[in-house]
Amino acid sequence: MATERDLMATRIILKAVLPVSKVVMDLVPSMQKKFAGVTGSFQLAAKHEGEEIGAAFVVEDGVLEIHQGVLENPDIKFTFSKPEALNAFLTGGIALPKVKGLGKIGLLMKFVSLLLSLTILLPNKKPKKPDKMKLKVNMVMYMITTALSQYNKAGDPEMMKWTKSQPDRIYQMSCEPEGIAAYLRVKAGKTKAGRGYYTRKHPFVHMKFNGAAGALPVFLNDVEFVEGVSKGYVVIEGAPEYGAKMNDFMQRIQALIT
Amino acid sequence: MSEKTGTTWTVYDANTLSQAEIYGQVLCDLGEQHPKIVGLSADLAKSTKIGMFGDKFPDRFFNVGIAEQNLFGMAAGMARSGLTPFVSTMAAFVTMRAAEQVRTDICYQNLDVKIIATHGGTSFGAAGSTHHCTEDLSITRAFPNMTVLVPADGIETANAVKASLDYPGPVYIRIGRGFEPTYYKDEEYGFEIGKAVEINPGTDITIICCGVTVLQAAGAAKILQETDGLSVRVLNMHTIKPIDREAILKAVEETRRIVTFEDHNIHGGLGSAVADVIAESGKGCAFEKVGIPDCFCIVGYPEDLYSHYGLDSNAMIDKVREIMGKDFEEDENWDDEV
Numbered sequence: 001m002a003t004e005r006d007l008m009a010t011r012i013i014l015k016a017v018l019p020v021s022k023v024v025m026d027l028v029p030s031m032q033k034k035f036a037g038v039t040g041s042f043q044l045a046a047k048h049e050g051e052e053i054g055a056a057f058v059v060e061d062g063v064l065e066i067h068q069g070v071l072e073n074p075d076i077k078f079t080f081s082k083p084e085a086l087n088a089f090l091t092g093g094i095a096l097p098k099v100k101g102l103g104k105i106g107l108l109m110k111f112v113s114l115l116l117s118l119t120i121l122l123p124n125k126k127p128k129k130p131d132k133m134k135l136k137v138n139m140v141m142y143m144i145t146t147a148l149s150q151y152n153k154a155g156d157p158e159m160m161k162w163t164k165s166q167p168d169r170i171y172q173m174s175c176e177p178e179g180i181a182a183y184l185r186v187k188a189g190k191t192k193a194g195r196g197y198y199t200r201k202h203p204f205v206h207m208k209f210n211g212a213a214g215a216l217p218v219f220l221n222d223v224e225f226v227e228g229v230s231k232g233y234v235v236i237e238g239a240p241e242y243g244a245k246m247n248d249f250m251q252r253i254q255a256l257i258t
Numbered sequence: 259m260s261e262k263t264g265t266t267w268t269v270y271d272a273n274t275l276s277q278a279e280i281y282g283q284v285l286c287d288l289g290e291q292h293p294k295i296v297g298l299s300a301d302l303a304k305s306t307k308i309g310m311f312g313d314k315f316p317d318r319f320f321n322v323g324i325a326e327q328n329l330f331g332m333a334a335g336m337a338r339s340g341l342t343p344f345v346s347t348m349a350a351f352v353t354m355r356a357a358e359q360v361r362t363d364i365c366y367q368n369l370d371v372k373i374i375a376t377h378g379g380t381s382f383g384a385a386g387s388t389h390h391c392t393e394d395l396s397i398t399r400a401f402p403n404m405t406v407l408v409p410a411d412g413i414e415t416a417n418a419v420k421a422s423l424d425y426p427g428p429v430y431i432r433i434g435r436g437f438e439p440t441y442y443k444d445e446e447y448g449f450e451i452g453k454a455v456e457i458n459p460g461t462d463i464t465i466i467c468c469g470v471t472v473l474q475a476a477g478a479a480k481i482l483q484e485t486d487g488l489s490v491r492v493l494n495m496h497t498i499k500p501i502d503r504e505a506i507l508k509a510v511e512e513t514r515r516i517v518t519f520e521d522h523n524i525h526g527g528l529g530s531a532v533a534d535v536i537a538e539s540g541k542g543c544a545f546e547k548v549g550i551p552d553c554f555c556i557v558g559y560p561e562d563l564y565s566h567y568g569l570d571s572n573a574m575i576d577k578v579r580e581i582m583g584k585d586f587e588e589d590e591n592w593d594d595e596v
Contacts, residue, residue, distance in 0.1 A: 015594070019596035022596070066596055146596065167565055168572060169572070190592050191592070192592045192593065192594055192595075193595060195595050200485055201481065201572045202474070202477035202478060202570075202571035202572060204561070204572075238439065239560075239561035239562075240437075
């Protein structure tokens with residue numbers, strides 16, 4: 001029986017982790033080449049209380065979208081017996097799904113390759129090449145802002161308490177000169193993750209990472225957040241207490257999905 | 259640096275000296291060049307950072323204990339003896355507990371006592387009403403001979419402390435809790451007591467601000483330009499008294515709309531000083547002043563209080579839009595972008 005924590009992890013994996021595969025598709029030429037002209041779908045699902053929960057990779061003529069929910073008739077489908085198994089499979093653990101669509105081996109290999117590209121998010125993956133570093137920072141930043149929003153939307157009591165008391169505020173993250181940016185918007189209990197810079201309001205807290213080389217040690221927990229600040233990896237503009245609190249939530253989410 | 263304990267610890271930017279640390283350092287530098295400078299505090303040397311001066315010049319530093327009235331009485335005596343006292347304690351204690359000594363012992367004699375008042379406004383938000391100080395500008399403005407400065411950040415505090423040394427008479431320099439984000443990058447922008455700094459040119463409306471609201475106003479002006487196409491002049495009115503009448507009247511004539519933002523009660527502070535100039539000029543102008551309303555401030559983190567009282571950049575944006583009479587579509591899409 002899946003616990004609330006398991007279900008929270010599943011939700012974050014489906015709604016925050018899988019979607020960043022679009023970043024891979026956008027930034028990695030070999031992946032674009034692999035999917036050029038391809039149309040097909042790949043469903044990941046887990047059984048829970050007599051129903052299925054999941055998300056699907058849907059590619060149409062090489063363009064990837066992430067569909068939340070369960071497709072009626074995907075080309076390939078991995079079905080796990082329970083959410084914990086899906087979580088384990090997608091966080092580097094061992095779990096065997098029931099597989100549908102083995103006959104479409106070419107398509108399966110492409111989707112597995114896309115799925116494997118997400119392993120760069122694992123904390124033990126420490127890229128050294130600039131393009132890989134940029135890719136990881138981009139993926140982590142998009143993933144974590146969405147995960148924060150989902151953490152609130154899923155009803156984490158502490159996160160909800162934190163967001164409920166706030167007026168319309170933007171928590172911006174950026175990594176320059178790479179030009180990577182994402183934000184979390186909070187307003188009276190509601191949250192939204194967005195890509196890029198929010199332009200309608202000044203950020204309440206802005207975490208400015210000093211390049212991918214500065215962002216990665218902080219994201220990978222190689223340094224404590226305060227140490228990252230003192231080393232110049234990141235500068236916090238705005239309310240320090242709130243920046244620290246957001247970092248607490250980020251750590252919790254990371255613990256949930258690794 | 260920022261690892262020091264107490265109420266000024268922050269994770270904001272450990273490589274940048276805090277506002278209070280900068281004035282502590284500047285005072286040390288001035289102390290080397292001017293042997294007549296002495297430092298005084300009332301058991302708050304660490305929190306106010308004047309302790310840095312005390313560490314460097316122990317024989318020229320006097321901690322009078324928790325006795326603010328004596329603090330200013332002693333400073334007056336030292337100034338009469340030819341010394342140049344720099345006195346630092348929390349703004350609430352300067353302007354209320356020791357108001358009589360500041361007024362009568364120092365201002366009445368027009369003595370060269372420089373007062374650095376920390377934790378001004380709501381900057382010590384979580385400490386509660388006893389430590390908030392949203393009346394100090396009103397009180398000190400009313401003291402004859404007193405010059406009143408509200409620097410925007412640590413860099414401007416450095417300029418203010420240096421400028422105060424050669425400025426005749428008592429000077430009240432009001433700073434925050436010590437680690438507010440900085441606006442200025444360096445000291446070379448033309449700081450002069452009594453002269454506002456135009457930090458953003460504009461023709462639609464003028465924001466006049468001081469202290470912690472300067473950075474917020476700069477951010478607001480940038481967004482209003484980019485998203486609304488509004489040309490917002492921002493004046494950093496770091497000197498509340500003597501106020502820069504010329505800059506205010508120029509703004510009246512050239513923008514016709516003025517809004518002031520200050521971390522202070524709306525009565526008697528920056529807004530009132532600006533209003534006095536406008537009213538005396540007899541010129542028409544749309545005018546609003548934003549600050550702490552006529553109430554005791556609620557308790558909380560400073561950033562929450564700034565937001566609550568309409569002093570952060572987002573509130574400034576809303577206020578400017580309101581004054582400009584523009585309607586804006588609400589951004590109410592809460593679906594995560596994926």
